[in-house]
Amino acid sequence: xxxxxxxxxxxxxxxxxxxxxxxxxxxxxxxxxxxxxxxxxxxxxxxxxxxxxxxxxxxxxxxxxxxxxxxxxxxxxxxxxxxxxxxxxxxxxxxxxxxxxxxxxxxxxxxxxxxxxxxxxxxxxxxxxxxxxxxxxxxxxxxxxxxxxxxxxxxxxxxxxxxxxxxxxxxxxxxxxxxxxxxxxxxxxxxxxxxxxxxxxxxxxxxxxxxxxxxxxxxxxxxxxxxxxxxxxxxxxxxxxxxxxxxxxxxxxxxxxxxxxxxxxxxxxxxxxxxxxxxxxxxxxxxxxxxxxxxxxxxxxxxxxxxxxxxxxxxxxxxxxxxxxxxxxxxxxxxxxxxxxxxxxxxxxxxxxxxxxxxxxxxxxxxxxxxxxxxxxxxxxxxxxxxxxxxxxxxxxxxxxxxxxxxxxxxxxxxxxxxxxxxxxxxxxxxxxxxxxxxxxxxxxxxxxxxxxxxxxxxxxxxxxxxxxxxxxxxxxxxxxxxxxxxxxxxxxxxxxxxxxxxxxxxxxxxxxxxxxxxxxxxxxxxxxxxxxxxxxxxxxxxxxxxxxxxxxxxxxxxxxxxxxxxxxxx
Amino acid sequence: xxxxxxxxxxxxxxxxxxxxxxxxxxxxxxxxxxxxxxxxxxxxxxxxxxxxxxxxxxxxxxxxxxxxxxxxxxxxxxxxxxxxxxxxxxxxxxxxxxxxxxxxxxxxxxxxxxxxxxxxxxxxxxxxxxxxxxxxxxxxxxxxxxxxxxxxxxxxxxxxxxxxxxxxxxxxxxxxxxxxxxxxxxxxxxxxxxxx
Numbered sequence: 001x002x003x004x005x006x007x008x009x010x011x012x013x014x015x016x017x018x019x020x021x022x023x024x025x026x027x028x029x030x031x032x033x034x035x036x037x038x039x040x041x042x043x044x045x046x047x048x049x050x051x052x053x054x055x056x057x058x059x060x061x062x063x064x065x066x067x068x069x070x071x072x073x074x075x076x077x078x079x080x081x082x083x084x085x086x087x088x089x090x091x092x093x094x095x096x097x098x099x100x101x102x103x104x105x106x107x108x109x110x111x112x113x114x115x116x117x118x119x120x121x122x123x124x125x126x127x128x129x130x131x132x133x134x135x136x137x138x139x140x141x142x143x144x145x146x147x148x149x150x151x152x153x154x155x156x157x158x159x160x161x162x163x164x165x166x167x168x169x170x171x172x173x174x175x176x177x178x179x180x181x182x183x184x185x186x187x188x189x190x191x192x193x194x195x196x197x198x199x200x201x202x203x204x205x206x207x208x209x210x211x212x213x214x215x216x217x218x219x220x221x222x223x224x225x226x227x228x229x230x231x232x233x234x235x236x237x238x239x240x241x242x243x244x245x246x247x248x249x250x251x252x253x254x255x256x257x258x259x260x261x262x263x264x265x266x267x268x269x270x271x272x273x274x275x276x277x278x279x280x281x282x283x284x285x286x287x288x289x290x291x292x293x294x295x296x297x298x299x300x301x302x303x304x305x306x307x308x309x310x311x312x313x314x315x316x317x318x319x320x321x322x323x324x325x326x327x328x329x330x331x332x333x334x335x336x337x338x339x340x341x342x343x344x345x346x347x348x349x350x351x352x353x354x355x356x357x358x359x360x361x362x363x364x365x366x367x368x369x370x371x372x373x374x375x376x377x378x379x380x381x382x383x384x385x386x387x388x389x390x391x392x393x394x395x396x397x398x399x400x401x402x403x404x405x406x407x408x409x410x411x412x413x414x415x416x417x418x419x420x421x422x423x424x425x426x427x428x429x430x431x432x433x434x435x436x437x438x439x440x441x442x443x444x445x446x447x448x449x450x451x452x453x454x455x456x457x458x459x460x461x462x463x464x465x466x467x468x469x470x471x472x473x474x475x476x477x478x479x480x481x482x483x484x485x486x487x488x489x490x491x492x493x494x495x496x497x498x499x500x501x502x503x504x505x506x507x508x509x510x511x512x513x514x515x516x517x518x519x520x521x522x523x524x525x526x527x528x529x530x531x532x533x534x535x536x537x538x539x540x541x542x543x544x545x546x547x548x549x550x551x552x553x554x555x556x557x558x559x560x561x562x563x564x565x566x567x568x569x570x571x
Numbered sequence: 572x573x574x575x576x577x578x579x580x581x582x583x584x585x586x587x588x589x590x591x592x593x594x595x596x597x598x599x600x601x602x603x604x605x606x607x608x609x610x611x612x613x614x615x616x617x618x619x620x621x622x623x624x625x626x627x628x629x630x631x632x633x634x635x636x637x638x639x640x641x642x643x644x645x646x647x648x649x650x651x652x653x654x655x656x657x658x659x660x661x662x663x664x665x666x667x668x669x670x671x672x673x674x675x676x677x678x679x680x681x682x683x684x685x686x687x688x689x690x691x692x693x694x695x696x697x698x699x700x701x702x703x704x705x706x707x708x709x710x711x712x713x714x715x716x717x718x719x720x721x722x723x724x725x726x727x728x729x730x731x732x733x734x735x736x737x738x739x740x741x742x743x744x745x746x747x748x749x750x751x752x753x754x755x756x757x758x759x760x761x762x763x764x765x766x767x
Binding site: 055057079197200212250329341342362364368370567 | 572574575576577578579580581582583585586587590591592594595597598599601602603605606609610611612613614620621622623624626627629630631632633636640643648649650651652653654655656657658659660661662665666669670673688689690691692693694695696697698699700701702703704705706707708709710711712714740742743746747748749751755758759762
């Protein structure tokens with residue numbers, strides 16, 4: 001176990017060392033004073049940027065109110081979802097389809113279009129046997145970039161709410177979108193793709209390869225333009241794989257490095273966003289207090305999953321086979337796990353991917369032990385709060401912070417304010433909407449799925465584990481996570497219900513974030529006084545952890561008892 | 572409303588062109604120039620024939636070959652239809668599968684390894700991998716199979732063990748992840764020794 005803990009610690013140190021400067025860089029990219037982009041070697045990108053504004057008929061990229069910002073964001077997203085739906089339905093008649101895939105069915109196309117638009121990447125299909133190269137590349141992978149950029153844009157707009165004084169505007173949607181794509185996502189995706197290609201992820205337009213095996217059998221080997229898609233799949237916390245088994249597939253996550261490198265890409269922007277916030281508000285200590293709260297929950301998750309999976313399930317412990325860790329084997333619960341990753345890397349990846357609502361996997365979560373499987377389940381409940389998806393995680397935690405400041409203020413009789421902005425009824429209502437809405441959605445839809453016949457038909461495993469699957473499915477989709485207890489699904493009912501879950505789970509909190517930003521930006525700054533509740537120390541971190549567990553945890557705890565906890569008792 | 576429509580349509584076209592076509596095309600051009608083997612799926616070619624990929628398990632049933640981990644794909648080791656087993660920890664099917672697989676291993680290896688009991692069977696030999704095409708097995712499972720290979724191929728056990736260590740992929744940088752034995756490469760090396 002010691003060696004495994006060592007791997008995890010070194011990875012985390014490297015990650016923080018890289019994400020801190022990256023966060024400072026992101027703060028400069030979106031700054032109102034964009035001289036940094038207009039001088040020096042990046043200058044040519046500035047003229048491309050102005051060309052883009054001319055092309056879309058918004059020559060000056062003028063400042064927008066939160067309502068205009070939101071209208072442009074929504075209009076753009078819903079037009080894009082139509083394109084995604086159409087490409088899937090028509091792929092059989094289009095080009096770049098060497099495997100002659102037919103059109104995708106209506107319910108899978110709907111679910112998948114909603115899934116990629118909302119940065120969820122729930123996969124109702126097996127990529128290598130459903131989607132043409134065109135759909136993967138020009139449909140799904142484009143959304144990996146765009147949905148990530150939309151999330152980051154909304155986050156930056158909310159940041160402006162905290163930094164601006166008496167302002168009616170929150171920036172320009174198209175400018176934030178463009179800058180995320182060109183200065184943040186594309187350069188890192190290119191570097192990421194190069195590394196992935198070098199370690200063995202295929203990148204080709206040739207059709208699948210056919211091999212004659214050593215024993216004379218035939219084997220078809222799926223490949224395609226994989227690396228370019230996988231780089232952004234992780235960087236944009238999207239998670240939708242090229243292959244059905246996602247990054248567990250050796251072509252999508254080759255070698256021991258595969259999992260670690262992809263996790264690095266996944267966590268880079270969510271970690272960096274916290275540091276970016278610190279620089280943005282000129283208060284890094286506030287950001288560190290947030291970071292600490294998130295990190296503690298992350299560390300607990302990794303620890304629990306690691307220990308539980310290494311201990312193994314009762315079936316394995318009582319079967320007589322050797323599950324003891326040694327120099328010759330990893331041991332533990334190796335069901336639906338890969339040798340090159342073993343238990344430590346899998347525990348770290350599983351926690352990281354669910355926590356950031358990426359949903360990529362390097363192991364089957366459905367086959368984890370009850371305690372081990374409870375970690376990804378808990379993490380997707382907290383998914384858009386601690387770290388969370390790119391952009392969405394940061395506005396998710398800011399909702400909770402507003403609630404924390406409000407409740408803490410009430411407890412000690414101080415005026416609720418955060419970063420010099422008074423927190424009043426409107427802010428609290430919006431924050432409550434943003435943070436509680438997903439839970440309402442999850443519980444309603446899970447209930448619908450377990451009391452209807454078509455809902456029950458969607459389960460794979462019997463009993464309490466089947467309930468866990470349904471709960472996991474609607475939580476994962478509402479939280480725009482996308483990982484699954486993968487046995488669940490396969491019915492039009494669950495596909496449509498899931499699609500609705502993802503769309504509302506994404507856009508209701510996002511619009512609440514913009515409205516919160518608009519409301520805060522309009523306020524004047526209140527100078528800090530002795531009555532101000534401090535938001536930059538360990539006390540605040542502890543309060544924030546409490547509030548996160550209270551809001552997300554308690555609401556879903558009753559449902560959790562019906563699934564994993566019953567299973568654990570039966571176990 | 573019209574402004575939103577125009578800006579959205581233009582952006583969708585531009586973004587699809589850049590991220591949907593230019594970016595993957597650029598990456599593909601780079602890959603085929605700099606890393607042609609990896610780009611094509613790390614295929615192993617012997618005498619002009621593709622015999623598999625070093626990144627995908629393939630079916631080995633003959634007693635003269637090392638066997639892979641169990642696979643949940645249909646058929647087993649389907650490299651164009653990867654899947655988890657999704658067998659939950661309390662699913663009776665998991666218990667059944669583990670017992671069946673353990674019994675099969677005992678039956679296959681027992682005759683070559685006197686005193687082999689279920690307690691020596693490593694867990695990866697009896698449970699499915701995540702992808703169904705995990706190219707690796709644990710060192711423990713490889714050493715368990717070494718007795719059979721040595722006997723069937725009439726090779727000294729030490730020769731087989733040496734081949735195992737030559738075809739073991741260590742941790743990355745000797746530190747990250749877990750070591751594994753690449754079964755296809757190991758079997759290829761065996762065939763090259765001859766003696767089948």
